[in-house]
Amino acid sequence: MAHVAMVVTNSCAPDPRVERHASWLAELGHKVEIHAWDREFEHPEIDIKPNYKIIRYRIGKNPTNNSAKTWIRKKKFISNLSIKSDILILNDTDSMGVRFQGKTVLDIHDMAFTWPLMRGRSALHKLASNRMLKQAKEAVHHADEIIVAAPNFRNWVGKFGKSATCVMNRRESQSNLKTSDRKIGYFGRIREYKSILHLINAAKIAGFDVVLAGDGLAVDQLIHNFPNLDYRGKFSESDLSDLMQEISVMYAMYDDSRANIQLGAIPTKMLDASAFGIPSVTNSGTPMGDLCLNEKIGTVAPYGDTEKIAQAILDAYQMEVKPKPSNDKQEFQNLIERLIT
Numbered sequence: 001m002a003h004v005a006m007v008v009t010n011s012c013a014p015d016p017r018v019e020r021h022a023s024w025l026a027e028l029g030h031k032v033e034i035h036a037w038d039r040e041f042e043h044p045e046i047d048i049k050p051n052y053k054i055i056r057y058r059i060g061k062n063p064t065n066n067s068a069k070t071w072i073r074k075k076k077f078i079s080n081l082s083i084k085s086d087i088l089i090l091n092d093t094d095s096m097g098v099r100f101q102g103k104t105v106l107d108i109h110d111m112a113f114t115w116p117l118m119r120g121r122s123a124l125h126k127l128a129s130n131r132m133l134k135q136a137k138e139a140v141h142h143a144d145e146i147i148v149a150a151p152n153f154r155n156w157v158g159k160f161g162k163s164a165t166c167v168m169n170r171r172e173s174q175s176n177l178k179t180s181d182r183k184i185g186y187f188g189r190i191r192e193y194k195s196i197l198h199l200i201n202a203a204k205i206a207g208f209d210v211v212l213a214g215d216g217l218a219v220d221q222l223i224h225n226f227p228n229l230d231y232r233g234k235f236s237e238s239d240l241s242d243l244m245q246e247i248s249v250m251y252a253m254y255d256d257s258r259a260n261i262q263l264g265a266i267p268t269k270m271l272d273a274s275a276f277g278i279p280s281v282t283n284s285g286t287p288m289g290d291l292c293l294n295e296k297i298g299t300v301a302p303y304g305d306t307e308k309i310a311q312a313i314l315d316a317y318q319m320e321v322k323p324k325p326s327n328d329k330q331e332f333q334n335l336i337e338r339l340i341t
Contacts, residue, residue, distance in 0.1 A: 001029040002340045005085035007095045009074055012036035012054050013043045014237045016268070017109060017149070017169055018091050019052075024329050025336060026051035033085070037077040039063060039070065057081075067119070071128065087339055090143070093136035103339045106143035108153055108164070111260040112136065118191060118258060119217075145335055152264020152287045165335055169268040170326040176277035177245045178321075184208045184281075184313055185247035187235065188269045190216035192255055194304075199251045200226065202309035208317075213243055240272065249316045250280040252288070256303050261286055270298065274323040279316040281309060297321050 032052035113132035250273035280298035
């Protein structure tokens with residue numbers, strides 16, 4: 001059996017996709033270690049799970065919210081790593097640069113080079129995005145195998161003469177937990193204030209309560225402006241089932257002027273909700289909206305149109321969702337086995 005190392009530029013506390021893949025590899029008998037960057041200085045340095053291990057690294061003496069320092073620390077985390085294993089899995093293109101000799105798998109969760117532009121369009125943000133795009137192209141070029149989390153991401157990889165295997169963020173079908181309560185949830189990173197503002201306004205029109213869970217840059221502003229908002233804070237993988245039992249619709253809308261949405265990103269929260277039999281509301285005229293409609297796991301509306309979003313919430317509430325069976329696990333395991341043999 002092989003020794004597989006995985007690298008991720010978050011604290012993996014949790015990272016459901018990375019940890020799901022680690023478990024799939026461990027099922028085959030492989031030794032799996034996840035190397036993670038604990039930028040918040042909050043989590044155990046060594047975290048022994050039932051069938052894999054997480055090793056966390058801290059850079060600097062204290063956490064920082066400074067963008068420039070965060071960028072420098074992430075680069076230092078990557079450059080300090082020297083991995084000795086049979087296979088290295090780089091999770092997202094911003095994890096490229098690890099010293100390693102062996103077979104490399106690049107797992108593209110999202111179009112990481114678009115992230116700086118979510119914070120602003122200054123010259124500094126554009127420079128950071130361009131550098132990350134260059135890094136992404138290099139990562140694609142050097143990878144022995146490429147995995148993508150969304151079908152349309154294969155088109156982007158194909159521009160550079162490479163092919164990719166799509167392994168989405170689908171989870172196994174869960175017990176149907178859809179409540180009859182008129183509650184709509186958003187569980188995940190809360191980065192966009194306007195997106196959640198549209199949710200709050202549309203939910204009010206539709207007569208739904210809003211439940212938020214997760215962390216992100218927009219949380220403080222939302223709590224300040226909406227002190228009575230039902231905000232549950234950060235949540236772990238083990239909390240997700242209880243949260244899902246409280247809602248009847250999931251909100252999965254984003255500013256679709258963002259490049260990663262145009263390139264085909266698929267919201268994990270939409271796939272999670274469908275596994276629990278809960279419909280979602282997402283953006284019309286986007287790849288994620290097309291998937292939502294094709295698989296009959298929710299409804300769509302134009303981003304920012306609160307009247308139409310409210311109607312989409314009401315229409316979704318009436319839906320019965322049956323999640324699509326997935327062969328992602330087999331696809332992932334087969335890919336790794338090809339590299340080992």
